[in-house]
Amino acid sequence: MAAYAIEIIIAVISMLGTASGAYFANKKSTVLVAYRLEQLEKKQDVHNQVIDRVYELEKSVALNSEDIKVANHRIEDLEKK
Known part of the structure; x- marks a missing residue:
């Protein structure tokens, strides 16, 4: 009976060591x-911030391009007069 008790104690200690590890x-x-x-x-x-800034820049460039086109048309109209 004592031999089984020692084996059970060793098994429990091994199980605790394995579980804790x-x-x-x-x-x-x-x-x-x-x-x-x-x-x-x-x-x-950071990536999302860059994408947002690029989107804003693209909108700004599009607006600037439109403003330049309008200004060029006005200049052409003034030159024709």
């Missing part, structure tokens, strides 16, 4: 994934 490894992996995700979110925010 797996827990801490998983926890470290989860922290690393969270960190990487945070870094990707920061990069995505």
Whole structure:
């Protein structure tokens, strides 16, 4: 009976060691994934800001082009008079 008790104690200690090792490894992996995700979110925010600025620039260029066309037509009209 005592031999079985020692084997059971050794098995329980082994199980606890394995479980704690797996827990801490998983926890470290989860922290690393969270960190990487945070870094990707920061990069995505920067990218989105660039896209927004480019969109605003394109609108501004289109408006400026239209203003130039109107000004050129006015100049042509004045030159014809």
